[in-house]
Amino acid sequence: MSHIEFRVGKKNKRMNIPSQLLYTKDHEWVKIEGDIATVGITDFAQGELGDIVYVEIETLGQRFSAEEVFGSVEAVKTVSDLMMPVSGEVLSLNEALESTPELINTDPYEAGWLVKIKVEDQGDHLLSAEDYSTLIGG
Helix, strand or coil: CCEEEEEECCCCEEEEEECCCEECCCCEEEEEECCEEEEEECHHHHHHHCCEEEEECCCCCCEECCCCEEEEEEECCCEEEEECCCEEEEEEECCHHHHCCCHHHHCCCCCCCCEEEEEEECCCCCECHHHHHHHCCC
């Protein structure tokens, strides 16, 4: 998997931004394969949130427009809405997150995915890895 890395903040942490994914200004990522998209939150977002303790997504079978709230993640000190990156119907939820929400912290681009959706409209607001890196200061 090719990706962009850069160092962030005082901790000098390397940020992982896989180049084959698309991103939103709200820090979600999307991997589109045919008409199916896998959605998650970025390494940057999970780092900003801190330790994630709970994920609430109860939207199986529902349709969403791009940039509409489809759930939330709760970290130790905050709750953050999840925004749908593309329009479509939620086909499946990552059930592993019910018992191990920290997968989002440890593996945001693989084991920590949130939902899979049937894409109805991709829109033109998605960012490349390079554009997302610029957005977050890379």
